[in-house]
Amino acid sequence: MFSRSSVACFISVALTVCTGVWQPLCAQDTAGSASILTPPESEIPRITGPRIFGVRPGNPFLFLVTATGMRPMKFSSDHLPGGLSLNADTGLITGALKQKGETTVTLHAQNAKGADARAFRIVCGDAIALTPPLGWNSWNSFGMSVSDAKMRATADAMIKSGLVNHGWSYINIDDGWAGARDAGGNIHGDAAFPDIKALADYIHAKGLKFGIYSSPGPRTCGQLPGSYQHEDQDAKSYAAWDVDYVKYDWCSYEEIAQKIAARKYAEQLPADGPRIVQLLAERAELQKIPKRSPEQVDEFKKINAEVGPLIYQKMNQDTRKRIDLDVAQEPYRVFRASLDKAARDIVFSLCQYGDDNVWEWGQAIGGNCWRTTGDINGTWSRMFTIGERQAGLGKFAGPGHWNDPDMLTVGKTKWYRRHDYVPLTADEQYTQVSWWCLLSAPLLIGCDLSQMDAFTYGLLSNDEVLDVDQDPLGRQAARISRNGLLEVWAKQMEDGSHVAGLFNMGSQASEVTATWQDLGINGKQIARDLWRQKDLGVFDGQFKAAIPVHGVVLVRFRPAGS
Numbered sequence: 001m002f003s004r005s006s007v008a009c010f011i012s013v014a015l016t017v018c019t020g021v022w023q024p025l026c027a028q029d030t031a032g033s034a035s036i037l038t039p040p041e042s043e044i045p046r047i048t049g050p051r052i053f054g055v056r057p058g059n060p061f062l063f064l065v066t067a068t069g070m071r072p073m074k075f076s077s078d079h080l081p082g083g084l085s086l087n088a089d090t091g092l093i094t095g096a097l098k099q100k101g102e103t104t105v106t107l108h109a110q111n112a113k114g115a116d117a118r119a120f121r122i123v124c125g126d127a128i129a130l131t132p133p134l135g136w137n138s139w140n141s142f143g144m145s146v147s148d149a150k151m152r153a154t155a156d157a158m159i160k161s162g163l164v165n166h167g168w169s170y171i172n173i174d175d176g177w178a179g180a181r182d183a184g185g186n187i188h189g190d191a192a193f194p195d196i197k198a199l200a201d202y203i204h205a206k207g208l209k210f211g212i213y214s215s216p217g218p219r220t221c222g223q224l225p226g227s228y229q230h231e232d233q234d235a236k237s238y239a240a241w242d243v244d245y246v247k248y249d250w251c252s253y254e255e256i257a258q259k260i261a262a263r264k265y266a267e268q269l270p271a272d273g274p275r276i277v278q279l280l281a282e283r284a285e286l287q288k289i290p291k292r293s294p295e296q297v298d299e300f301k302k303i304n305a306e307v308g309p310l311i312y313q314k315m316n317q318d319t320r321k322r323i324d325l326d327v328a329q330e331p332y333r334v335f336r337a338s339l340d341k342a343a344r345d346i347v348f349s350l351c352q353y354g355d356d357n358v359w360e361w362g363q364a365i366g367g368n369c370w371r372t373t374g375d376i377n378g379t380w381s382r383m384f385t386i387g388e389r390q391a392g393l394g395k396f397a398g399p400g401h402w403n404d405p406d407m408l409t410v411g412k413t414k415w416y417r418r419h420d421y422v423p424l425t426a427d428e429q430y431t432q433v434s435w436w437c438l439l440s441a442p443l444l445i446g447c448d449l450s451q452m453d454a455f456t457y458g459l460l461s462n463d464e465v466l467d468v469d470q471d472p473l474g475r476q477a478a479r480i481s482r483n484g485l486l487e488v489w490a491k492q493m494e495d496g497s498h499v500a501g502l503f504n505m506g507s508q509a510s511e512v513t514a515t516w517q518d519l520g521i522n523g524k525q526i527a528r529d530l531w532r533q534k535d536l537g538v539f540d541g542q543f544k545a546a547i548p549v550h551g552v553v554l555v556r557f558r559p560a561g562s
Contacts, residue, residue, distance in 0.1 A: 035426065036458035037531040038465075041162075045069035045109040045116040048463045049167030052121040052472040054130040054400065057100055059345045062244070064207035065091035067109040067116065068165050068463070078106040081122060092207045097124040121472070127400035128345045129368040131470045132442045133245065135170020135211065140378075140413045140446030144176040144222045147192035148199050155203045157449035164208065166461045167470065170245055171203050172211030172444065178224040185230055187237055200242045211245030211347070212238060216331030217252030226252060228331075231338040239342030248335055250352040257327050258284050264323045265311055272310050279307040328356040329365055336366035349404065349442070359393050363401035369442050376406035380428050380550060383409060384505060387435050394476035394491075397440055403476060404442050408432060411447030411456035426455070427551035430531065433459055434501050434554045437469035438477035438489050464530040465554060468499050477501070480518040486547075488514045497558040499530070504547035514555070515542045524560035529553065 049066040061084055065075050075091040081103045084095035091109070105120045123130060136154060138146045155171050158164050179190035189196045200210040214234060215226035227234045227248075238246060262280040266273030283303045286296055311320060332350050339346055350362055350370035362370035372393060373386045386405045397403045410429040424432070436443060443466075447456060468491070477491035477499075485506035492498055498519050502512040516522060527536045527543050531554055538560045545553040 038458040038462040041068045043070040044114040047116050047118040050131040050470050052130050054123045054128045061095050063093045066165050070111050073111045076108045100125050129347050130399040132402045134168045134443050137172045137444040139174035141448040146176040170209045174213045175220045175222040197241045209244035212243050213247045215249045215251040219252040221251040231335050235338035235342050239344040245347040247349040261327045333365050359396040369402040369404040371404045378409045391479045397476040399474040407444045407446045413447045431552045434552045438501050440476045486512045499556045502545050502553045512547050513544045525557040528556045
């Protein structure tokens with residue numbers, strides 16, 4: 001566990017009573033070093049992590065009860081359903097449930113300093129991922145150089161750092177693991193992954209979960225074997241390896257999709273069909289060329305000039321849109337069916353960059369989360385752009401199906417191409433974690449956990465902030481007000497309280513106001529700063545805060561006297 005005794009754990013704060021304006025100092029002090037806002041953890045047990053967990057009947061149950069506090073610690077439960085057992089030393093719940101139903105269990109954690117108890121709902125039914133996945137993904141740190149050793153080291157670091165005690169659970173390989181298929185078409189790991197089942201066993205033995213990556217096309221983005229025409233085989237292999245999460249990345253399926261679409265367009269316009277197929281095939285070949293010559297650019301424009309009127313003017317537009325949508329959905333429907341044949345709960349993450357309004361149909365085809373945008377990177381402008389694009393998407397998210405704005409870019413991360421550190425400031429990192437939690441987004445860490453510093457640990461270990469993301473109601477925040485680059489995003493929590501993020505996206509320190517009218521609340525409210533885990537006082541009608549450049553104040557409101 002990181003010790004914070006040698007770092008500044010609190011920022012000085014002041015409440016100007018006469019104006020009612022909360023004035024935190026920025027997360028970057030005058031010396032330029034990052035300040036840790038999350039208070040030190042108590043030695044007294046505090047149960048953390050999700051308050052609800054979904055499993056399908058008959059499938060393996062794996063859930064780690066997590067808690068902060070001094071070790072050793074003992075775990076126990078009241079009313080645990082038959083078929084499940086809890087390891088008193090590790091807090092790991094395993095087994096299987098045969099019948100659908102919901103049970104409220106009381107979890108207990110006890111050590112020499114005290115005890116804690118918390119209600120926990122187990123829902124056996126058709127849905128999993130009832131809260132957004134919390135975990136780590138290999139891409140931002142290791143890219144195609146990922147290995148079995150690095151995955152094991154990450155699992156070790158998740159435990160040693162103490163992040164596991166805050167509910168972080170998934171250890172996911174991105175691209176870079178797949179080797180050749182054998183004579184029977186079965187996929188295997190490359191030389192860096194000699195035994196994927198053994199790796200999964202290593203991760204599971206720590207109470208963590210294991211994720212993997214593939215593509216619906218013949219090749220992944222890194223040009224390794226994809227799952228095209230091997231969907232059932234790969235799903236069967238993943239289940240045999242005890243995989244818990246699959247990221248399914250569009251990549252090389254684009255060429256296949258274009259051929260399918262060309263054929264379906266041709267069926268709608270028989271007289272022009274052969275020409276449509278020919279033109280789209282020629283265009284597809286040109287699209288493969290990374291740097292086209294001037295002659296090739298002219299040819300590409302010529303093809304578009306001819307094919308455009310054929311498709312967009314002669315064809316019924318509703319028909320074209322239906323074809324395009326069907327082609328976009330098809331590879332994910334196919335793999336969903338393959339996963340359904342495997343007797344294992346595997347979170348299905350659709351990665352097709354937010355095209356075709358995937359949020360409108362991701363749930364219907366069995367996705368548990370879906371990327372809403374293209375790839376993120378470690379810059380403020382990209383993170384800000386992606387966050388803004390989440391406005392209005394909340395109605396498509398909820399327990400079991402989540403909008404995914406891509407990975408967290410906090411901490412020191414060696415990008416696979418750039419080989420430099422993520423240039424987000426401290427305030428910008430607080431902004432991303434706050435924003436993504438308000439959005440009920442899957443939270444996947446990208447930094448090298450073995451190199452994590454105390455500041456990054458503070459960002460990722462604040463249970464009151466993580467509770468916003470993991471709230472069982474599963475409501476995604478909406479942007480409730482905007483004044484230029486000053487914004488308020490807010491969501492209702494299961495207990496009836498409201499959480500608001502007051503964001504300053506601009507280039508100078510500014511005051512941001514959240515009004516009760518915008519929040520949909522009434523009367524006097526206690527405001528609690530979630531990063532500092534501190535009540536700020538009682539407010540009536542509105543709450544104002546002075547926010548640093550690209551900074552945030554994350555506040556939870558509950559009625560006074562509650």
